[in-house]
Amino acid sequence: MTRADELTTNLDVVRRRISAACEAAGRDPGEVSLVVVTKFFPASDVRLLADFGVTDVGENRHQEAEAKAAECADLGLRWHFIGGLQSNKAGAVATYADVVESVDRVKLVGPLSRGAHARGHDVDVLLQVSLDPPGAHRSGADAADLAELARRVGEADRLRLRGLMAVAPLGEDPQRAFARLAGIRRDFLAEHPEATVLSAGMSGDLEAAIAHGATHVRVGSAVLGPRPAVQ
Numbered sequence: 129m130t131r132a133d134e135l136t137t138n139l140d141v142v143r144r145r146i147s148a149a150c151e152a153a154g155r156d157p158g159e160v161s162l163v164v165v166t167k168f169f170p171a172s173d174v175r176l177l178a179d180f181g182v183t184d185v186g187e188n189r190h191q192e193a194e195a196k197a198a199e200c201a202d203l204g205l206r207w208h209f210i211g212g213l214q215s216n217k218a219g220a221v222a223t224y225a226d227v228v229e230s231v232d233r234v235k236l237v238g239p240l241s242r243g244a245h246a247r248g249h250d251v252d253v254l255l256q257v258s259l260d261p262p263g264a265h266r267s268g269a270d271a272a273d274l275a276e277l278a279r280r281v282g283e284a285d286r287l288r289l290r291g292l293m294a295v296a297p298l299g300e301d302p303q304r305a306f307a308r309l310a311g312i313r314r315d316f317l318a319e320h321p322e323a324t325v326l327s328a329g330m331s332g333d334l335e336a337a338i339a340h341g342a343t344h345v346r347v348g349s350a351v352l353g354p355r356p357a358v359q
C-alpha cells in the first residue's frame with residue numbers, strides 16, 4: 129500500500145466517523161470541519177492530504193510548523209496552531225498561522241497582534257479552556273478567566289475572536305468532560321454570540337465532542353498513523 133492509499137483510506141474512515149457522529153447527534157455534517165494534525169509528519173504528507181481535499185491542518189510546535197507552512201505555502205491551506213505557546217514565540221506564530229487555537233493567557237495577546245499586524249493579515253483566535261481539575265493544569269485558561277481574555281483579544285488589532293478550544297483530560301470519560309465544555313461554551317456564547325467555533329475532539333474522542341457541539345475536530349493519528357513515542 130502506498131502512503132497515498134493509506135492516507136485516503138484513513139481519511140475516508142475519519143470522514144465517515146464524523147458523518148455518523150453528526151447523524152447520531154442530529155447535526156448536519158456540514159457543521160463539523162476536519163483539521164488534520166500533521167505534527168511529526170513530513171510536508172510530503174501535507175501535500176497528499178491537500179490533494180485529497182484536506183483544507184485545514186494543525187501543528188503544535190513552532191519551528192516544525194513554520195518550516196512546513198513555508199514548504200507548503202503554494203497549497204492554500206489554513207494552518208492552525210494548536211500547541212502550547214510561549215510569549216516570545218507568539219509573534220512569529222502569528223506570521224504563518226491562520227488560526228491560533230491555544231490562546232490561554234493575556235500575555236500572548238500583544239505578541240500575537242503584533243505578529244499578525246507585521247504580516248498584514250488577520251488571525252483567528254480560539255481561547256483554550258482547561259477541563260482539568262483545578263491544580264492539575266496542563267494548559268488552558270480557567271473558565272473564570274475567559275471573559276477578560278476575550279475582552280483583550282477583542283480589543284487587539286488584527287485578531288478575531290472566533291471561539292473556544294479544549295482537550296479532554298487524560299483519564300476522564302470524554303463524554304463528561306465535553307458535557308462540561310458545552311456548559312462553558314453556552315455561557316461564553318451568551319457574551320460573544322459571534323464566537324461560534326468549538327474545537328474539541330481528537331482521534332479517540334471525536335464522537336463525544338461532536339455530541340457536545342464541536343464545530344472542529346483535530347485528528348492526527350487516525351489519519352496519519354501513530355506518531356513516534358517521544359513528544
Ligand SMILES: *Cc1c(COP(=O)(O)O)cnc(C)c1O
Nearest residue numbers: 165188210330331346347348349
Ligand atoms: C496532537 C494533538 C491532537 C491530535 O491527536 P490525535 O490523538 O493524534 O488525533 C489534537 N489536539 C491537540 C491539541 C494535539 O496536540
